[in-house]
Amino acid sequence: MARAATRYACQQCGAAYAKWSGRCEACGAWNSLIEEAPRSAPPRGLDPGGGRALGFVGLTGPSRLPPRRQTGIAELDRVCGGGLVPGSAVLVGGDPGIGKSTLLLQAAAAIAAGADRPQAVAYVTGEEAIDQVRLRALRLGVADAPVLLAAASNVRDILASIDRPDAPELVVVDSIQTMYLDTLDSAPGTVSQVRGAAQELIRAAKRRGFIVVLVGHVTKEGVIAGPRVLEHMVDTVLYFEGERSHRFRILRAVKNRFGPTDEIGVFEMSEGGLVEVSNPSALFLAGRQDHASNADLEGTPVAGAAVFAGIEGTRPLLVEIQALVAPSVLGTPRRAVVGWDGTRLAMITAVLDARCGLSLGANDIYLNIAGGLRIAEPAADLAVAAALLSAYGETTIPEDTVVFGEIALSGEIRPVGHTEARLKEAEKLGFAEAWIPPPRGRKGAAPSRLTSVAIGHLGDLVTRLSPQRAGRRRERIGALP
Ligand code: TYD
Ligand code: MG
Numbered sequence: 001m002a003r004a005a006t007r008y009a010c011q012q013c014g015a016a017y018a019k020w021s022g023r024c025e026a027c028g029a030w031n032s033l034i035e036e037a038p039r040s041a042p043p044r045g046l047d048p049g050g051g052r053a054l055g056f057v058g059l060t061g062p063s064r065l066p067p068r069r070q071t072g073i074a075e076l077d078r079v080c081g082g083g084l085v086p087g088s089a090v091l092v093g094g095d096p097g098i099g100k101s102t103l104l105l106q107a108a109a110a111i112a113a114g115a116d117r118p119q120a121v122a123y124v125t126g127e128e129a130i131d132q133v134r135l136r137a138l139r140l141g142v143a144d145a146p147v148l149l150a151a152a153s154n155v156r157d158i159l160a161s162i163d164r165p166d167a168p169e170l171v172v173v174d175s176i177q178t179m180y181l182d183t184l185d186s187a188p189g190t191v192s193q194v195r196g197a198a199q200e201l202i203r204a205a206k207r208r209g210f211i212v213v214l215v216g217h218v219t220k221e222g223v224i225a226g227p228r229v230l231e232h233m234v235d236t237v238l239y240f241e242g243e244r245s246h247r248f249r250i251l252r253a254v255k256n257r258f259g260p261t262d263e264i265g266v267f268e269m270s271e272g273g274l275v276e277v278s279n280p281s282a283l284f285l286a287g288r289q290d291h292a293s294n295a296d297l298e299g300t301p302v303a304g305a306a307v308f309a310g311i312e313g314t315r316p317l318l319v320e321i322q323a324l325v326a327p328s329v330l331g332t333p334r335r336a337v338v339g340w341d342g343t344r345l346a347m348i349t350a351v352l353d354a355r356c357g358l359s360l361g362a363n364d365i366y367l368n369i370a371g372g373l374r375i376a377e378p379a380a381d382l383a384v385a386a387a388l389l390s391a392y393g394e395t396t397i398p399e400d401t402v403v404f405g406e407i408a409l410s411g412e413i414r415p416v417g418h419t420e421a422r423l424k425e426a427e428k429l430g431f432a433e434a435w436i437p438p439p440r441g442r443k444g445a446a447p448s449r450l451t452s453v454a455i456g457h458l459g460d461l462v463t464r465l466s467p468q469r470a471g472r473r474r475e476r477i478g479a480l481p
Contacts, residue, residue, distance in 0.1 A: 006035055006036070006037070007035075007036055008020045008021075008033040008034065008035055008036065009033065009034060009036045009190075009191050009192060010024040010026060010027060010029060010032045010033055010191070011029075011032045011033075011034055011190060011191050012024060012027050012029040012032045013026050013027035013029070014191050014195070014229045015027065016036075017033060020033050020035070021033060034186065034190055034191075035186075036184075036185075036186050036190070036191075036192045037184060037185045037186065037192070066085040066086075066088075066258055067085070067086060068081075068082050068083030068084065068085060069083050069084045069085070069086060069111065069169065069170070069211060070082075070083040070114075071083065071084060071107045071110055071111055072107075072110035072111065072113075072114055073103075073106065073107055073110055073276060074276060074278070075251065075265030075266060075267060075276045075277070075278075076103070076107055076251065076265055078263055078265060078313075079238060079251050079252070079253050079263045079264065079265040080236060080238075080253070080256070080258070080259060081253075081256055081258050081259015081260060081263070082259065084170070084211045084213075085211070085235070085258045086169065086209050086210065086211055087205060087206055087208075087209045087210070087211070088205070088211055088212075088234075088235040088236065088257070088258065089198075089201075089202040089205055089211075089212045089213075089214065089233070089234040089235050089236070090211065090212070090213045090214070090234060090235065090236040090237075090238065091176075091213075091214050091216050091230060091231065091234040091236070091237045091238070092104065092213060092214070092215050092216065092238045092239075092240060093215075093216045093217070093218050093237065093238070093239050093240070094217075094218055094239060094240035094241060095217075095218050095241075095244070096217060097244060098240050098241065098242060098244065098249065099240060099242075099249055099267075099269055099274055100174070100175075100215050100240050101125075101127075101128070101133075101136070101174055101215065102136065102140070102269075102273050102274055103240065103249075103251070103267070103274055104123070104172045104174060104213060104215065105123065105133070105136060105137060105140060105142065105147075105172075106140055106142065106273055106274060107172075107213075108121045108123050108145075108147050108170060108172050109121075109137070109140070109142035109145035109147055110142075110145075111169070111170050112145045112146045112147045113142075113145045113146070115146075115169060118146050119146070119148055119166070119168060120146075120168055120169045120170065121146070121147050121148065121168055121169065121170045121171075121172075122147070122148040122149075122150070122161070122162060122168040122170070122171045122172070123147050123148065123149050123150075123172045123174070124150050124151075124152055124158055124171065124172065124173050124174065125149070125150070125151050125152075125174045126151070126152065126153035126173070126174065126175060126178030126179055127174060127175055127178055128151070128174075129151060130149060130150075130151050133149055133151075134149075139271075139272065139273065140272060140273040141272060141273075148168065153178045153179050153180060153188065154179075154180060154182060155179050155180065155181050155196075155197045155200050155201065156181070156182055158173070158179070158201070159200060159201075159204055162204060162208070162210070163204040163207070163208060164208070165208075167204075167208040167209075167210050168210055169210055169211065170210060170211045170213065171201075171205070171210055171211070171212045171213070172213045172215070173201060173212065173213065173214050173215065174215040175214070175215040175216060175217060176194055176197060176198055176201075176214040176215065176216050176230070177189045177194060177216065177217055179193070179194075179197035179198075179201075180193050180197060181193060181196045181197055181200065183196075184196055191229070194229075194230060195229050195230070195233075198214060198230055198233055198234075199233065201214065202233060202234065214230070214234065216230060218239075231255060234255075235256070235257040235258060236253065236255060236256045236257065236258065236259075237253070237254045237255040237256075238251055238252065238253055238254070239251070239252045239254055240252075241374070242372050243372035245372075246371060246372035247268050247269050247270070248266060248267070248268060248269075248277070248283065248284075248371055248372055248373070249266070249267040249268070249269055249274065250264050250265070250266055250267075250373065250374075251264065251265035251266075251267065252264050252265075260313065260314075262312070262313045262314075263312075263313035263314065263315075264312045264313055264315075266280040266283070268283065280312075280315075280317050281316070281317055281318035281319075281425055281429055282429065283371070284317065284318060284319045284320070284370060284371040284373060285307065285318055285319070285320060285429065302396065303390050303391055303393075303394045303395060303396050304322055304323045304324055304325070304387055304388075304390050304391030305320055305321070305322050305323075305387060305390070305396075305397070306320070306321050306323075306383045306384075306386040306387040306390065306397050306401075306403050307319070307320055307321075307383070307397075307401065307402045307403065307426075307431070308320075308321050308375070308379075308380050308383035308384075308402070308403060308404055309402040309403070309404045309422035309423070309425060309426050309434070310375060310377055310379065310380060310404070310422070311377065311379070311417070311418045311421065311422065316418070316421045316422050316424070316425035317373075317425075318402065318425060318426060318429060318431075319369055319370055319371060319373050319375070320369075320370040320371075321340075321367070321368075321369060321370070321380065321383050321384055321386075321387045322367070322368045322369075322370060322387060323365065323366065323367050323368075323384070323387035323388045323390070323391040324364075324365070324366040324367075324391055325360060325363045325364070325365055325366075325388060325391040325392040326363060326364045327362065327363055327364070328362060328363055328364045330364075333361070333362060333363055333364050333365070334364040334365070334366075335364075335365050336365075336366045336367070337366075337367045337368075338367070338368045338369065339368060339369030339372065339373055339374045339375060340367055340369055340374075340375055340380065340384065341376070344378070344381070344384075345365070345367055345384065347407075347409070348381060348384055348385050348388070348407060349361070349365070349388070351407055351409060351411055351458060352385065352388070352389075352458065352462070354411075355410065355411030355457075355458055355459065356411065356458055356459050356462045358389075358392075358462060360388065360392060363392070365388070367384065367387070367388075377416075378406040378407075378416070379404045379405065379406055379416035379417075380404070381405065381406050381407035382403050382404055382405035382406070382407060382413060382435065382436075382437075382455065382461065383402075383403040383404055385407060385458060385461060386403045386435065386461060386465065389461060389462060389465040389466065390465055393465055393466045395465045395466065397465070398433060400430070400431050400432040400433060401431065401432070401433040401434065401435060402422070402426040402431050402433075402434050402435075402450075403434070403435045403436075404416060404422055404434075404435075404436060405435075405436055405437040405455060406437070407458060411457050411458040411459065412456065412457055412458075413437040413438075413455050413456060413457060413458065413460075413461075414437055415437040415438075415439065415440050416437065419436065419439075420448075422434075423436075423448045423450050423452075424448070426450060427448060427449055427450050431450065432450060432451060433450060433451045433452075433453060434448075434450045434451070434452050434453065435453045435455050435461070435464075436452055436453070436454065436455065437454070437455065437456070438454035438455075438456045439454075
């Protein structure tokens with residue numbers, strides 16, 4: 001009889017089955033079902049007579065904003081909506097080696113240093129040895145911060161140390177995949193262990209009012225390893241992303257019960273740890289300015305580069321969009337996109353084809369957002385089109401020009417939000433001209449020292465960026481076998 005009670009849980013999505021199979025029917029993952037100990041049966045047939053009636057209240061009434069615990073790292077505080085909320089659970093996800101442990105050790109040290117009592121911050125590592133963490137602390141220059149450090153992975157031991165009246169204010173658990181409950185049979189890292197361990201830690205955090213930060217690894221597919229369930233259990237989910245070969249790291253809130261989810265925090269990985277970047281536009285355009293100041297190259301802006309004035313959360317952010325268009329030698333031309341949506345690129349080339357008679361179809365197209373940033377705004381459409389046209393026609397966009405606007409399927413350029421903020425940031429960074437959608441309605445152009453060039457239709461942009469040279473190039477492309 002006991003055999004019938006075992007169940008198989010998918011390590012990707014958490015779906016449970018009575019029988020093993022090679023493929024999870026719920027999420028389609030292969031080889032992801034693992035045998036787990038049965039969960040105790042839920043109570044059946046509740047008797048409502050035994051319950052206590054709820055005291056319903058109206059939607060308005062006295063309510064308090066949650067108090068916040070500032071970490072001392074402004075970029076992290078902003079992403080969390082103004083600081084961490086006591087009694088809440090935060091999940092920090094990211095690729096291995098991206099800097100999660102570094103960021104959290106820095107935050108832990110900063111909070112501990114600013115706390116008004118000793119033993120306010122605990123850092124529990126299940127991945128590294130004490131010496132490794134100490135070495136990192138030394139490197140970060142925070143070795144003398146009063147952080148309680150422990151290497152442990154048994155949740156029972158951890159709870160014995162933190163689930164008490166004098167609990168710390170912040171507990172960092174690095175990582176949740178290494179934690180286990182000795183009441184469960186399955187191995188650490190499996191869905192039931194991760195879920196069980198997180199549940200116990202979060203429950204203790206709510207009961208004692210401390211902040212628990214769980215570190216979670218991200219799988220190849222880009223989800224926090226195995227259990228999506230973890231994302232539902234915590235109050236805030238932050239992703240730490242970036243290209244490992246780049247210096248920039250971006251902290252993004254993807255879920256936040258206590259704040260907005262479109263904020264990003266920008267950091268730079270340096271010898272001494274993560275450094276906040278309070279003016280990211282300057283950083284993302286840094287390579288460009290180096291180029292402009294290079295005496296040999298001065299006065300020769302590159303074809304295929306456009307500066308996009310974007311908005312990330314509440315903050316304007318200027319980035320360079322780079323395109324390369326080359327005649328293809330393959331039957332199916334290549335399309336390679338880094339940092340942007342490939343489908344959106346296909347849409348723009350289709351609009352260029354259908355509305356402007358410009359066929360990019362037979363060319364290989366490479367598109368890159370400089371600095372390893374990932375852009376999701378449709379407002380980048382016009383800048384992408386400008387970079388493509390500039391690359392295609394070997395024409396250059398003036399170096400002091402920013403571009404933004406959304407492209408409709410008709411080829412019209414649609415206005416986008418936050419025009420003023422975008423222009424202001426561009427002005428601050430020394431740009432002189434902006435190619436933007438024509439203002440709609442009675443609202444006149446925002447006062448700005450930038451020269452605004454209204455691009456009403458994609459055709460206007462094509463005219464602007466297709467000099468005689470483009471014709472020559474097309475002949476050359478046409479002449480290829
Ligand atoms: P780490 O925080 O261990 O990553 P994670 O916890 O996400 O796996 O970061 C490791 C990387 O960061 C490693 O490749 C070295 C680099 N690093 C620096 O460049 N400077 C530093 O001061 C530190 C501590 C790490
Ligand atoms: Mg780590």
